[in-house]
Amino acid sequence: MSELREIGEILKTKRLEKNISISDVQEFTKIKSYYIKAIEDGEEDKLPDPVYIRGFIRSYAEMLGLNGEVLLQDLKLNKTREYNVSAMIKEKSKVNTDIRRSTKKIGRYIAIVIIIGLFIYGFYSLGNFLGVKIDGHNNSIVDNNISAEIDIGSVDKKPKDKPTTDKSNQSVNLGDLNAPTAKTEIKQMSKTADTAMYQVITDNDSYKLKIDIVGTRCWMDISVDGSSVYSGILTTGQSKELDIKSSSTVKIKLGKASDVAIYIDGQAVEKANVPGIYWYVFTK
Numbered sequence: 001m002s003e004l005r006e007i008g009e010i011l012k013t014k015r016l017e018k019n020i021s022i023s024d025v026q027e028f029t030k031i032k033s034y035y036i037k038a039i040e041d042g043e044e045d046k047l048p049d050p051v052y053i054r055g056f057i058r059s060y061a062e063m064l065g066l067n068g069e070v071l072l073q074d075l076k077l078n079k080t081r082e083y084n085v086s087a088m089i090k091e092k093s094k095v096n097t098d099i100r101r102s103t104k105k106i107g108r109y110i111a112i113v114i115i116i117g118l119f120i121y122g123f124y125s126l127g128n129f130l131g132v133k134i135d136g137h138n139n140s141i142v143d144n145n146i147s148a149e150i151d152i153g154s155v156d157k158k159p160k161d162k163p164t165t166d167k168s169n170q171s172v173n174l175g176d177l178n179a180p181t182a183k184t185e186i187k188q189m190s191k192t193a194d195t196a197m198y199q200v201i202t203d204n205d206s207y208k209l210k211i212d213i214v215g216t217r218c219w220m221d222i223s224v225d226g227s228s229v230y231s232g233i234l235t236t237g238q239s240k241e242l243d244i245k246s247s248s249t250v251k252i253k254l255g256k257a258s259d260v261a262i263y264i265d266g267q268a269v270e271k272a273n274v275p276g277i278y279w280y281v282f283t284k
Contacts, residue, residue, distance in 0.1 A: 008039045198269065199284065
């Protein structure tokens with residue numbers, strides 16, 4: 001068995017153990033599903049240059065919580081065959097050349113437009129300047145007309161009466177201040193290597209679920225009562241907030257749990273320092 005096929009089987013087995021689909025891997029790693037399957041099947045001829053293969057394996061392993069560097073130690077790839085990446089590089093060079101040519105043309109057009117604009121501006125500026133010199137004796141008339149239109153005496157200098165506040169009509173409902181604040185309690189029901197299950201107890205009809213990215217990035221899938229409500233990648237500083245009915249069951253699948261902090265009504269949930277896939281389940 002080739003080293004690549006052996007690595008592929010390790011990755012595939014781990015993926016299936018964690019109930020992760022190839023689509024999930026593609027979403028998190030941005031590796032095309034075609035290449036993911038080729039890695040799992042050990043089909044080197046369907047993969048690009050070795051440097052890309054190693055990068056793919058490293059990212060894939062990291063998502064699963066495995067050490068990619070250890071997996072790659074004994075990997076030997078065929079460096080004599082031609083890889084598809086050469087054609088990709090040629091195509092990219094052609095595209096870059098076309099872009100440079102288009103940019104030069106656009107630059108020329110912009111320069112011409114600027115020159116024409118400056119010429120028109122100069123022409124009108126010169127015309128305005130000459131008009132002021134010729135009709136300069138009319139300026140005083142215009143100024144007088146403007147001054148005449150301003151009636152300083154018409155300005156009402158009397159300060160407006162400040163609205164009075166009738167304090168007798170103001171009242172404080174002490175009953176509202178003394179009303180008990182609804183409390184939310186989080187109880188851990190069980191915990192395994194890749195799943196933590198919690199019970200959310202609240203007096204309210206709903207609670208607020210907040211997910212913060214405290215690391216670099218994390219792919220996640222959130223489902224409520226079996227229906228997916230969000231699937232995507234959040235990066236540093238981003239967060240996701242949801243209002244959850246207290247009777248609902250929430251399942252959160254994280255691609256890199258160590259980069260995530262979860263809060264229920266402002267209360268921090270125990271952080272999972274797991275580099276790979278991890279599940280959080282919240283139920284009533």
